[in-house]
Amino acid sequence: MVMDPAYIAQIKNLMEWEAARTAPPEGFPHLPDLPAGRYTSQEYYDLEQQHIWKKSWLFAAHIDEVPEPGCFMKWENTGDPIIIVHGMDGKVRAFYNTCRHRGAPVVTQEKGRSPRLMCGYHNWTYKTDGELVGVPDKQDFTGLDMSCRSLIPVKCERLGNLIFVNFDDEAMPLKEWLGPVCDDLEEFQLDKIRLASRYSFDLNCNWKVAMEANMEVYHVPFIHPDTVSPLVDHRRNVNTMFANGHARMLAPAPADTDREHTRAIDSPPEWQEIDTVGEFGRTCTQSYTLFPNWVSPVSNYFVPPLVFWPTGLNTTRLELITMALDWGDGPAPDLWTVPDETKPNGRNMSQIILEDTQFGEMIQKSLESDGFKGVPLSYQEARIYSFHQTCDKMIGLDNVPEHLAVEQVIGDEWVYPNDPRVAQMEQLEAAE
Structure with a gap:
């Protein structure tokens, strides 16, 4: 289901409102520091294993x-x-x-x-x-x-062609779990896209450290100065939080960008186009977090999820997957990896993924030192805080020790279809 024109116009206006604001939206809560032990504590890791991975799709x-x-x-x-x-x-x-x-x-x-x-x-x-x-x-x-x-x-x-599992016999149906995200994804023809490539790489950091590098654009100007930054205006990014920990980001290209190259990842011209994709998938970096471990940009050429699996308290397996419409007799598309005979399966991670993962091991060592006390998050990183809130909800708020818990400060008023930013934007427009 393609987004309706009124919603598209609203998001476009929000992009400009985000770029112009000088503070977080009125009423947006202060985000308390994330406790350090959420990345280093075996106790919290065991709770994740028992609850998050046993109850999520x-x-x-x-x-x-x-x-x-x-x-x-x-x-x-x-x-x-x-x-x-x-x-x-x-x-x-x-x-x-x-x-x-x-x-x-x-x-x-x-x-x-x-x-x-x-x-x-x-x-x-x-x-x-x-x-x-x-x-x-x-x-x-x-x-x-x-x-x-x-x-x-x-x-x-x-x-569609994607297969999900859930170890909880009482789990809600998959489409109910995904909610509005399921409607958003209809335009990407999940029932027709094929699996083009799927490779795994081991990272020496907690799975959340690895995943969170892909859940905000605050880092883009600094980590991706020559790859993503020229194609993504992080100040005009619009984040949307959904129920069950899912989220979406819509980041337009900078105003002076060549309109033929408007996404963080370009599409080879020989790929078959998904002709049902709407305006944002064609002109913006449109990306979804599916709780707990899927992050994927999507476009009119591909659905390429990054999927993060904990293999230990401080180790992660990252799956890099490319899905696209049928490529015929040509080589299968592979968005995230490049040939390298010295690496697993003869592949290495692409430049963008190498940039996102380059600090993982060093970050993990820092997290495990006495110099790490907790994580202060900005409004731009609200998707990460919302993700942590959902982690604790899945574990059970009464099951998380107080010293490891996050405060549930982002309320339902900030979860789709609610969005206080819209009223604030409209009030500002009316006053001008």
């Missing part, structure tokens, strides 16, 4: 990775061994990769295709819908009810 795969009935793939990005299976009935499902007999992995290949899933330990066999259908020497098991021994499912839903 997580991007797991693209349908191109399990394209046909019978295709399966292993997925272990949160530590739990999972199988994603394209069932013989056409439905995509997820299961714990754990045989109901002695707990051996049912699947040991990274990917494959079979009408049945067979555990190699004792050949217990399952259909692609998880049903147990084969047990060797079944007569030797007393009272074995095969109907109660199916593979244990993990909640799995699709958003």
